[in-house]
Amino acid sequence: MKKLKDTVFNAMESVGGFRVARYIARDNPKILMYHRIIDHPQVPAITPSEFERQLDYLKAHFNVQPVEQLIANRIAGKNDKNAIAITFDDGHADFYDTAWPLLKKYELPASLYVTTGFVDNQCWLWPDLLRHILWETPLATVSDKHLPTLPLAKADLPKTWNTIASHCLTLASDARIDYIKQLAGRLQVSTEAKPTAPFNAVTWDNLRDMQNQGLIVGSHTVSHRILSSLDHKDLANELTTSKMRIEKELGITVNGICYPNGMTKDISKTVEDASNECGYQFGLVAYPANAQATNPMHQGRWAAPKSFKLFKRLVNGITRDGNPTGQHV
């Protein structure tokens, strides 16, 4: 079936079908969601060369615009033709080192949503911490009452990471961090160290530098906790403290919030209302959410796929499943 689909899509492309699809979808703007642009065995990511290929394609065929402009137009019912916006989450150092120079090279606008505690070196992002522990442990296997015995040889690590991460996703944010720290203890890895490459964050100086060159920075909360699971006080703290921190460091008004994890269960009407009350003008989720396009606090995004073939299908409006199995943080 997949082979047949591929054959059909390839035939479509060769007879200009992508151009036709793009024309049909020209009034449906898309916000793309990216995380990491790096070529590293420990990090699931889009490679720099694949990212450049994507930017080259967007530059040639689309109207890439700032996400604020795209959302304002969408809500006003005045979409620009073939509009696309580029957004990045989390704030890892590879955004400064690799993604931003390429965006500048192609003169394309982008926004970055940073987790301020991560930029301030106060926390790890949990998927990174789990990777760090699994790759650093001297032990050969891991097990506990939640897990079968899992191998820790280098070749097994991606699969072992997936199994443990799936368990982590069933836990609330704080319980998840506690669980990973206990696991670190059993695996004889310290969690005291600050994140180092490839898991470190951009710095405030990096952000100021990029902002001076046109980058728009928004909030991805203080500690990347799941907002729908928090009480009112913690929710307000995640929303307000991150906004104020960015505004103080960068001297700007922060208009956008990008909800951590960003799936339906991670967001609620309470979260959207609280975000708006804290001064955010729009909120970004991590799935297409087409039906709610006119709610500024629930703006859908499409995960940019690694594969150029899937990327072209996605941006041209042929498929919606740009990243069908893609886990993100």
Ligand SMILES: [Zn+2]
């Ligand atoms: Zn994130």
